[in-house]
Each structure stands twice: as C-alpha cells, then as structure tokens.
Amino acid sequence: MLGNLGLLVGLALLIFMALRGVNIFIAALLCSILVALTNGVAVPRALLEHFPFGPLGAFTFAGKFFVLFLCGAVFGKVMAASQAADSIAQAITRGLGTQRTLWVAMLVCAVLTYGGVVVFVVIFTMYPLGITLMREANLPKRLFCAATALGAGTFTMTALPGSPSIHNVIAASALGTDLFAGTWIGLFASLVMIVLGMAYLQREWRLARERGEGFEANAQDERMQQLAGAPGSGPHWGLALVPIVVVLGIILLPRLLALSGAVIPGEGSLGGLLAFSQAQPILWPSLALVIATGVAVLMFPALRRNTVGLLGQGADDSIMPLLNTAAVIGFGGVVTQTAGFAQFAQWILAVDLPPLLSVFASVSVVSGIVGSSSGGLQIFMQTLAPRYLEMGIEPEVLHRIANITAGGLDSLPHCGAVIAMLMIMGLTHKQAYKDIFVITVLIPVIAALLCIALLSV
Incomplete structure (x- = not known):
C-alpha cells in the first residue's frame, strides 16, 4: 500500500513541480528518492543504478x-x-x-x-x-x-x-x-x-x-x-x-x-x-x-x-533539451524497478472491466507513470499483452487500441518529449502546457474511448 501511495505522490509531485517551473533535474531526483524510500529500494541503488543506467535510465536515454x-x-x-x-x-x-x-x-x-x-x-x-x-x-x-x-x-x-x-x-x-x-x-x-x-x-x-x-x-x-x-x-x-x-x-x-x-x-x-x-x-x-x-x-x-x-x-x-528530457526519463527508470509498479499493473488486470477498457486503463496508467508512450507501450507488451490475447482480443485490435491509448496520458507535464519541445521552443509549462494537454492528452484519450465504444457495439 505504501509503495503504491509513494508512486502516486511522487508522480503528482513531479507534475506539480514541473508546472511550477522547478528545475527539472532537482524535481526528478527528489521524486525518485521519494519513490525509492516508499518502495523499499535502496536510495544509492535508485540514484546510481536505476535512475542513470536502467532500461529507462537518464544516461541510457x-x-x-x-x-x-x-x-x-x-x-x-x-x-x-x-x-x-x-x-x-x-x-x-x-x-x-x-x-x-x-x-x-x-x-x-x-x-x-x-x-x-x-x-x-x-x-x-x-x-x-x-x-x-x-x-x-x-x-x-x-x-x-x-x-x-x-x-x-x-x-x-x-x-x-x-x-x-x-x-x-x-x-x-x-x-x-x-x-x-x-x-x-x-x-x-x-x-x-x-x-x-x-x-x-x-x-x-x-x-x-x-x-x-x-x-x-x-x-x-x-x-x-x-x-x-x-x-x-x-x-x-x-x-x-x-x-x-x-x-x-x-x-x-x-x-x-x-x-x-x-x-x-x-x-x-x-x-x-x-x-x-x-x-x-x-x-x-x-x-x-x-x-x-x-x-x-x-x-x-x-x-x-x-x-x-x-x-x-x-x-x-x-544540451539542455537532451538533459532535461533525460532527467524525466530517469524518474521513469526508478519507477519501473519498484514492487509498487508491478503491483499496480497486476491490480489493473484484476479490476472487473470489459477487456478493451482494461487495455485502455492498463496502457494509460503505465504510460502516465513513466511519462513515455513508447516506454509505456514496451512495458505493456512485455508484461500484460499476453493476458489480453488470452481473453480473446484480436492481435490487430490490441495493436491499434494499445498504440492509440499510449499516446494519451504519456504527455503529462513530466513527459520527456513535452519538456524537450518546450525547451527547444523557449517556452515554459505555465505558458504552453494547457494547449499541449488538450491536444496530446485529452483528445487522444477521447479518440481511444470512441474507438473502444465502436468496437463494443
């Protein structure tokens, strides 16, 4: 329970600090420490291994x-x-x-x-x-x-x-x-x-x-x-x-x-x-x-x-767009190595939802936590997709619904691509994120839900 709460608080804090204009390096490191402490991960290991060099690590990216x-x-x-x-x-x-x-x-x-x-x-x-x-x-x-x-x-x-x-x-x-x-x-x-x-x-x-x-x-x-x-x-x-x-x-x-x-x-x-x-x-x-x-x-x-x-x-x-993007990716690298993240993914599977809505929830949560559509989709395909195929979802349908869904909650304020775009164009979250949210989060989510509704008719 503490691990799941730590993930949610860490993610919410990172989003809040990004919107408030806090330096993204400091924000990502502080939130990574919080996630590590609440999930029983040694802080030195989180900061010196998972954050920089994990599969979704900052230096890896x-x-x-x-x-x-x-x-x-x-x-x-x-x-x-x-x-x-x-x-x-x-x-x-x-x-x-x-x-x-x-x-x-x-x-x-x-x-x-x-x-x-x-x-x-x-x-x-x-x-x-x-x-x-x-x-x-x-x-x-x-x-x-x-x-x-x-x-x-x-x-x-x-x-x-x-x-x-x-x-x-x-x-x-x-x-x-x-x-x-x-x-x-x-x-x-x-x-x-x-x-x-x-x-x-x-x-x-x-x-x-x-x-x-x-x-x-x-x-x-x-x-x-x-x-x-x-x-x-x-x-x-x-x-x-x-x-x-x-x-x-x-x-x-x-x-x-x-x-x-x-x-x-x-x-x-x-x-x-x-x-x-x-x-x-x-x-x-x-x-x-x-x-x-x-x-x-x-x-x-x-x-x-x-x-x-x-x-x-x-x-x-x-340099700055690359490093700012990498810092947020590093936070995702710490998150994906925690027991709380694994429990969260399994909990979504256990919720009694229609299969396609369950896919939507699973991919959205994973992509939102790691702040990356490709990273979230990769994790989903490696860990959860086989279960949905067993439920009878056609591979072609799962392919497209998972893809569309991954491009929704991934673009929360801590998304690496969002931060890179803002840095390259010389903008801040306060100036531009509202419009980015509507375009890259709200509308793709609506599109995914409409597709699921049509497939369910």
Missing part, C-alpha cells in the same frame, strides 16, 4: 539520443542562420496566407513524421521555420507549439496505419502484426484527433486575437533572428528547401528500397545500405542531418563566414 539531438540542433541553427527557414516560411505565407498558419504547421509536421522523420528532428527543423510563420501571422507561440505537437506527436505517432513510428514497430514486433494493423480503427482515430485538434486550435487563435494576444519573441527568438540577418536576404525558397529534401530523401531511401522488393538486406551495396539503416534507427537520421548540414554550408555562402562558430552554437543548443 542521453547516450542513445545524444548524436540525434546534436545533429538536429546544428541543422536547425544552420537553417536559421542561412535564412533558408525564413525563405521557406515566407513562401508558404505568400501561397496559403497567414490565416492557415496552424494548418501549415500541423500538416508539415504530420508529413515529416509519417515519412519516418524522428519527432525530435521535426521539432528542431520546425522551430526556425516557425519563428517567421508566427511573426507574419502574429500567432501566439503556445499555439504554434500545440500545432506542432498535433502534427508530430498524436495521430501519425500512434494511430495512422503504416506509420514507421517506434510505437507501431513495438506493437507489431510483440504481437506478430504489421504496421497497418487495425486500419479502420487507426483511420477513425486519426480523423477524430485532426478534427478536434484543429477545431480547438482555431478557436483558441480567434480568442487570442480578441484578447490582443499575439506573437511575443523571447531572447532565444531574437538571437536566432539576429543571426539570420535582414529579412528577405535569404536564398530563393526552392534552394532553401534542398537541405530539408536531402534529410527526407536519405531517411526515406531505405524504406523505398524495402518497399520496392528489389533489394534484399545485406546483399550488394544497396542491400548493405538497407541493412545498416534498419540496424541503426537513430544513427541513420543523424547521418542524414549531418549530410544536409554539409549541403547547406556548401550552398549558402553566408554560413561559410563563421561555420565553426555556428556548429558550436548548435551543439550548445542541444
């Missing part, structure tokens, strides 16, 4: 994603300094009008993530683009952040059939299904998320205009704008797109080769390339970003005046 964060931040800095991002944003504004800025942000992010680009790369790429879009449309920064979250972190991540997201891969690997499992369920959930999400964002923007709320640049935005130079002095938007096309092309090339069926992994040079990309899901997009950064430096003369300095600034920009 930071070591795994360091190169990707570094390359993503450097690429974003180069796109801003060359004014390539500014040129693309101005072209979009001229073509579609400022009134469609939210749709542009959402759709661009959705296309990138559905194409296989990692969420963190999308955020780093969209941020310099977004500064100009927000300035032109006088769009509050919090709403651009929420639109990015809708496009990159909801339906393309968990619901849309065929998405190459890690969540889809985890479920397919565990259940023996494919990436298109539960197609109609996923399409319906995607439609719900898009319609409700955009309706909310458009309503909030209208209310913001009525209040006189608009885009307010912070010091980080001003530095990026000063780095870019005078508006209108950047490259033509067609040339500006080339580095982004290079990133997408390199990331998607292995997928296109695999879909063609003409290339067998490991056979020949193309087969070797395909095998390498499949074995290195983090290094491959990092390599794409490095090559695209090199292409940008060669294409845009303005970058060659201070190339080393720009690379250093980009590297500096990557």
Whole structure:
C-alpha cells in the first residue's frame, strides 16, 4: 500500500513541480528518492543504478539520443542562420496566407513524421521555420507549439496505419502484426484527433486575437533572428528547401528500397545500405542531418563566414533539451524497478472491466507513470499483452487500441518529449502546457474511448 501511495505522490509531485517551473533535474531526483524510500529500494541503488543506467535510465536515454539531438540542433541553427527557414516560411505565407498558419504547421509536421522523420528532428527543423510563420501571422507561440505537437506527436505517432513510428514497430514486433494493423480503427482515430485538434486550435487563435494576444519573441527568438540577418536576404525558397529534401530523401531511401522488393538486406551495396539503416534507427537520421548540414554550408555562402562558430552554437543548443528530457526519463527508470509498479499493473488486470477498457486503463496508467508512450507501450507488451490475447482480443485490435491509448496520458507535464519541445521552443509549462494537454492528452484519450465504444457495439 505504501509503495503504491509513494508512486502516486511522487508522480503528482513531479507534475506539480514541473508546472511550477522547478528545475527539472532537482524535481526528478527528489521524486525518485521519494519513490525509492516508499518502495523499499535502496536510495544509492535508485540514484546510481536505476535512475542513470536502467532500461529507462537518464544516461541510457542521453547516450542513445545524444548524436540525434546534436545533429538536429546544428541543422536547425544552420537553417536559421542561412535564412533558408525564413525563405521557406515566407513562401508558404505568400501561397496559403497567414490565416492557415496552424494548418501549415500541423500538416508539415504530420508529413515529416509519417515519412519516418524522428519527432525530435521535426521539432528542431520546425522551430526556425516557425519563428517567421508566427511573426507574419502574429500567432501566439503556445499555439504554434500545440500545432506542432498535433502534427508530430498524436495521430501519425500512434494511430495512422503504416506509420514507421517506434510505437507501431513495438506493437507489431510483440504481437506478430504489421504496421497497418487495425486500419479502420487507426483511420477513425486519426480523423477524430485532426478534427478536434484543429477545431480547438482555431478557436483558441480567434480568442487570442480578441484578447490582443499575439506573437511575443523571447531572447532565444531574437538571437536566432539576429543571426539570420535582414529579412528577405535569404536564398530563393526552392534552394532553401534542398537541405530539408536531402534529410527526407536519405531517411526515406531505405524504406523505398524495402518497399520496392528489389533489394534484399545485406546483399550488394544497396542491400548493405538497407541493412545498416534498419540496424541503426537513430544513427541513420543523424547521418542524414549531418549530410544536409554539409549541403547547406556548401550552398549558402553566408554560413561559410563563421561555420565553426555556428556548429558550436548548435551543439550548445542541444544540451539542455537532451538533459532535461533525460532527467524525466530517469524518474521513469526508478519507477519501473519498484514492487509498487508491478503491483499496480497486476491490480489493473484484476479490476472487473470489459477487456478493451482494461487495455485502455492498463496502457494509460503505465504510460502516465513513466511519462513515455513508447516506454509505456514496451512495458505493456512485455508484461500484460499476453493476458489480453488470452481473453480473446484480436492481435490487430490490441495493436491499434494499445498504440492509440499510449499516446494519451504519456504527455503529462513530466513527459520527456513535452519538456524537450518546450525547451527547444523557449517556452515554459505555465505558458504552453494547457494547449499541449488538450491536444496530446485529452483528445487522444477521447479518440481511444470512441474507438473502444465502436468496437463494443
């Protein structure tokens, strides 16, 4: 009982401190100590083993994603300094009008993530683009952040059939299904998320205009704008797109080769390339970003005046988002090693609920506690999924419902991806989390429950 109470209090305290702006390192460590003490885990072991080096440990995450964060931040800095991002944003504004800025942000992010680009790369790429879009449309920064979250972190991540997201891969690997499992369920959930999400964002923007709320640049935005130079002095938007096309092309090339069926992994040079990309899901997009950064430096003369300095600034920009995200992941690493967490999972199974509602409760609780949809889904598939298959749930249905559900309560204030997005965009929980909550928690939960209701008819 004490262990379960400790988990709940620790999680609630972490959420409270995140919302109050407490340093996330201190918050994560204090809450980890509380969870360890109430669950009979030795504090030294919790802080020196589970928190840093466990399967969901802080350093485990930071070591795994360091190169990707570094390359993503450097690429974003180069796109801003060359004014390539500014040129693309101005072209979009001229073509579609400022009134469609939210749709542009959402759709661009959705296309990138559905194409296989990692969420963190999308955020780093969209941020310099977004500064100009927000300035032109006088769009509050919090709403651009929420639109990015809708496009990159909801339906393309968990619901849309065929998405190459890690969540889809985890479920397919565990259940023996494919990436298109539960197609109609996923399409319906995607439609719900898009319609409700955009309706909310458009309503909030209208209310913001009525209040006189608009885009307010912070010091980080001003530095990026000063780095870019005078508006209108950047490259033509067609040339500006080339580095982004290079990133997408390199990331998607292995997928296109695999879909063609003409290339067998490991056979020949193309087969070797395909095998390498499949074995290195983090290094491959990092390599794409490095090559695209090199292409940008060669294409845009303005970058060659201070190339080393720009690379250093980009590297500096990557550190805090990475460490803040890792700190919260470390808390999840401590939680998953406690007896209270195991008891909590078993208790959910014992509750007398219809099977699909029980799946919803199980995945929601696990993802919410660890603050990670992929981490929660991985734990669910390893520990609880076999029991639900025994209850008679079809693997394809379990795949899609578990996926959609994992993308709900995972995005509470202690979620690593939420913290990374806020850090990259220079926002605080107080400024932006309300909109993120509606888009990435409330609406996905509604979508999951509607899918379960339809399946129960």
